[in-house]
Amino acid sequence: MECYVTGIGEDFRADLFFHIDDKQLVDRNNQECNKERDARSEVPLERAQLEHGLDIARDKMCYNDTSGLELLFDDKFTLEGCQETINKTMALKYIWEMIDPKDPFEYHVSMARFEVSTIESIVTIKGIQGKEFVIELHYDPNSQILHRAKSLSCGGPGK
Structure with a gap:
């Protein structure tokens, strides 16, 4: 299942494209994100914002270890x-x-x-x-x- 999601931080708004695989919310460019996760100081601002939005998404997706959010992601x-x-x-x-x-x-x-x-x-x-x-x-x-x-x-x- 694929969906567009808006990630909001204190000082930015980033539109993200995700697909849902089982209980995980994964960015379409997940491999690239993981590779860059440990080098955030070198990541361009836009990528850092997307990473933060992805973190927000994953945190909420794993809330209480449930996957009920999927109905909202059409x-x-x-x-x-x-x-x-x-x-x-x-x-x-x-x-x-x-x-x-x-x-x-x-x-x-x-x-x-x-x-x-x-x-x-x-x-x-x-x-x-x-x-x-x-x-x-x-x-x-x-x-x-x-x-x-x-x-x-x-x-x-x-x-």
């Missing part, structure tokens, strides 16, 4: 009843906050502002213009993997 998917195809590029450091039932928070997806809230297994992504995308998640305690429900819904402004 590059694009179409919501039932919607004409739009939603790009799931997102900031990795917020993914687990989105899965956990916490207070709503804001994050950036493809340079657009969204508000995300969770109630039990329902994740609501509300766009800045008021359109809501509702994603239902199912958690399997035996395998510790989250599954995205087939039924997805989309509401217009104000709904």
Whole structure:
């Protein structure tokens, strides 16, 4: 499975291209990254930023040793009843906050502002213009993997 991911650090934003192999999140240029990992002082700024973004991705992917994040890494998917195809590029450091039932928070997806809230297994992504995308998640305690429900819904402004 391949996906585009935005890695965000304190002073940079780097768009990364990953593929998922089992429970590992691996950069497409992983071999080159590993070779350069021990020589960061000699790595160009852009590569260092990508490396840091990759570290963020791996840390989050291994959180609690679960692989439930994979449902969020579809590059694009179409919501039932919607004409739009939603790009799931997102900031990795917020993914687990989105899965956990916490207070709503804001994050950036493809340079657009969204508000995300969770109630039990329902994740609501509300766009800045008021359109809501509702994603239902199912958690399997035996395998510790989250599954995205087939039924997805989309509401217009104000709904």
